[in-house]
Amino acid sequence: MRVLAIESSCDDTSVAVVSDDGSVQALRSLAQDQFHAKFGGIVPEVAGRNHSIKILPIIDETLKEAKLSPQELDGIAVTNRPGLIGSLIVGLVTAKTFSQVLGKPLIGVNHLEGHILAPFLKDKDYSPSFSVDSEFLALAVSGGHTSLYLVSEVGKYQVLGKTLDDAAGEAFDKFAKMLGLTFPGGPQVDLLAKGGDVKAFAFPRSMILEDTYDFSFSGLKSSAARLISNFNQEQRLEHRQNLCASFQEAIVDVLLHRMGQASKEFGINKLVITGGVSANSRLRARAEQLAQRQKWQLLIPPMRYCTDNAAMIGYAGVLRLAKGERHGLDLGPSPQSWATDFV
Ligand code: KG4
Ligand code: ZN
16 A cells, blocks of 8 residues: 655645555655744744645655656545644645545544654665564654653554653753754754763753653753853853753753663563654764663664654554545544544
8 A cells, every 4th residue: 555645733844655564655845944943933824834835846746756646546644633733734635635536545643653653664775673563662752742652553552751841852942042043953952062061061850760751851941041041142152062962961861761761661672762853863872872781672763754754644644544544524633632542
């Protein structure tokens, strides 16, 4: 089976063609960072408008890249939750129209299920080292979410813990803003941190010793805000690399600690890290080191599947269509996950 997948839940417009073995036949994405940077965050109205301008040309390019005519597709998968309503609507109405005109089944996908399955996508340069049919732990870290899941099988996702306040990516972005960096700040903090000392500043590792799988990054953010407010412009610049390295280390410590805790408690040595923040070079490097020490099988997808992309939505969608699941034309967008999505 092969599906056309559409992702427009936030600010990336992305379209893919994916088969039911996870192989990505085409993937085209367009980021909107340049439109939102001057506002210091995503402006929902602007995101929705840009999706509506780009979505059809991108679908056209993606089908050409896959060398497929729309009639050769077996279904249409679309992110319908969670996300910005104005952004989701663009993808959803487009997907319904294709489904109706082509007479192909429609499936709405939870964006987070997409992130959980992203490490199992395949292409000519990447293939996962263990199968999606295994039991595994998934850490999904993005701008909107930070959650740890126990995945017993595809479609069965137990939330072990989640952030009680800011998501890890959000913490990176807000911290970057304090330093005067442009949005999204995560990648710039990552880059600056390479020249800094992780021990230069002592930032809190909130809740790290508590008996929970939840996360909290607001204390870290406040601590950074207090520290930075004591620096003048010149000192901010002087300490920038050390601030980035120390702040990043605090986030990485907490994320890896939770993974270690869960691996031990549940006796699971297959782990994946996914979502935009899994692009972080320090998180990737330290997770690999830990995996070697702990004898984990660790999967972190390549960058193109870490950040928001339609390939992961296509994979989640095609697996559900293959099981006979379908949605009708009354499928709606939702800012939240559905109650049945996670246990
Ligand atoms: O998954 P994603 O593309 O979109 C959401 O669903 O949120 O994640 C975007 C987030 C942003 O907060 C961005 O700053 C962060 O991922 N991010 C990074 C890095 N690359 C992207 N954070 C830290 N280091 C990076 N290299
Ligand atoms: Zn995402």
